[in-house]
Amino acid sequence: MGVFKKNGSQTVWFENPPVIISTASVVGPQEGEGPLGKTFDKVFYDTYCDEETWEKAEQRLMLEAMKKALQKANLQEKDIDFMLAGDLLNQIVSANFTASALSIPFLGLYGACSTMYEGMALGAMLIDGGFAARVLVGASSHYSTAERQFRFPTELGVQRPMTAQWTVTGAGAVVLAEKGSGPVITHATIGRVIDMGQADPQDMGAVMAPAAADTIVRHLQDTGRAYDYYDLIYTGDLGTYGKKLADHLLRQQGYDISDRFTDCGILIYSGAQDVHAGGSGCGCSAVVTCGYLIEKLKDGSYKRLLGIGTGSLHSPCSVQQGSTIPGIGHALVIEAR
Amino acid sequence: MSEAIVSEKQRKEYAAIVSRVKPKPRVWRNMFWAFVVGGLICLIGQVFYNYFLSLGLSLNQAGAATSSSLVFIAAFLTGLGLYDEVSRFGGAGGIVPITGFANSMVASALEYRAEGLIFGVGARLFTIAGPVLVWGITTAWVAGILYYFFR
Known part of the structure; x- marks a missing residue:
């Protein structure tokens, strides 16, 4: 088979x-x-x-x-x-x-x-x-x-x-x-681990942006879809600067998605909260997805979402020993039903 | 990015993009506030010092009493969760004076208290301050030897 x-x-x-x-x-x-x-x-x-x-x-x-x-x-x-x-x-x-x-x-x-x-x-x-x-x-x-x-x-x-x-x-x-009412998951794009040579654990947006961009491009190529099939494309926790970098990398490959691109780490805090580049952590994409984004699907504001959970795959030990940091991004298509 | 293994050239190009996008540290602003905050801590120290001298303590005694007072205040503020705000704002101005040293030890003690008094507080008290002591003492030792031979 x-x-x-x-x-x-x-x-x-x-x-x-x-x-x-x-x-x-x-x-x-x-x-x-x-x-x-x-x-x-x-x-x-x-x-x-x-x-x-x-x-x-x-x-x-x-x-x-x-x-x-x-x-x-x-x-x-x-x-x-x-x-x-x-x-x-x-x-x-x-x-x-x-x-x-x-x-x-x-x-x-x-x-x-x-x-x-x-x-x-x-x-x-x-x-x-x-x-x-x-x-x-x-x-x-x-x-x-x-x-x-x-x-x-x-x-x-x-x-x-x-x-x-x-x-x-x-x-x-x-x-x-397998059955019930609510939004559905129609596709998943499993990310590749990408190490672009970044080594600064205080700048995880730069670590993860290439992996996020790679997964988005792969997803669009694999499904043969145009990016505007989705109402919103969002990443997990690239933060302000990571999102800018992902935008840049996507444009380099001929995809300008900036009119519908956001990031959970940017959404979760306001500028006045002095969190610098935004939120991060497993909880960041988890709570924004489970709260805000699902709510938006249910009230009809969005119909189709492409979400990319992003991860910075380092340990304190790997960083102290001078290793560069690999990143990953997994994409899910979530559609309202 | 079509190959899983990223080439050195791609890494270099990406590093160039990152340094363009990354915000520059606000050096002048940070230096200004480090000067103000650090200077303020020294001013408070001077006030204490003069006060102790006026009580009739010797120069050495007044110095020790001043250090202890500043260490106590920094430790107390750390316990209240306020000293990290001083350094967040003042940068090196809050980290370099003796108060920063006190903060580094009390912060570690608080953090690792839950892991017990021996392997928690005991083992990790000098997590941050340790390197300063090791290399501070080593430097003093090297300087002492140089002084002995070349004075």
Whole structure:
């Protein structure tokens, strides 16, 4: 049997497009105060989220998002075939510990900040492949846990460069199902890892922009679609400067998508919040997708979205040893039904 | 970008685009505020120093008392979550004085408290301050030897 659900080199299409039957987003205070504040299901007004440590707070965010997504779909844990989740922390502890509180067969994922899109792509494949009827997908990040692991203690006085981004404190969760009502996932374009020789972890937009641009071009070539088939094309967390770079790279290859191109990291905070280049982290694309973008599909503002979850694939050790940073971008087509 | 392995030429071209798009650090503005904030911390130190001298402390004693006072204030502000704002705004002006050193140790202590007193606070207290001590002491040692031979 040939590969009959794959178009071109990187894009899979779904025969019976899996349905996003429910989504949930839970965020911290700064995200709640941002321009998308009203689109989130729950806002914690303290970054500890009623827990003792920031690590536990991040698990709390993810668990609440998962439970909320189940509750909104009127489902129990036993109704879910698989849970796919990941986060930024070592050994993806936030996802592992959340899974230990839910009795659902679990596959842990790491795609850095692209994890939500990696998870939704895999979840859609599990469903359309006939291996699952319902899949729960989630991703989380927390400003303070990411700062500690990747940068400095949170109370240390440092001056961040203007290209630095602010890790989103938040978690998003999605229930995908073979049938039901809601937006559907029709295609997924799995990204290639691209290392353009950038090595600055304070400028992740520059690391990820080539991977995002590559996936967008691949997607349009694989599907034979013009970019204006989509009402909106957005990336996960390129930030202000990363988006400019992706725009530039796309134009170099003959695609000018700038009239409908945005980025979750730019949408989530306002300029007045002093976050420099915008939001980042697994939670960034997760909460903006699960809150704002799904809302826009449901109210009819948009019909077809092309979303690219972007990830910067470095560790603190790889950076200190002077390695350059590879980036990745996974694209999903989400259409209103 | 049609091949998975990116050529050195493509990397160079991309680096050139990145440096065009990347905002330039606002050096003059940052230097100005570093001067103001750093100068202000030194001014506060001088006020303390004169006050301690007026109490009848010797020059050495007044210096030590001034350092301790500044360290205490910086540690206290770090605990309140305010000192990182000073350095975020003042840059090197907040990092270089003794108050920045206090901030680096208290911030580490707070951060790793949850991992226990031995392997958390104990092992990681000098995560940020450690390199300053190691290379500061090494430099002093080299300077001392040079001084011994070439004075």
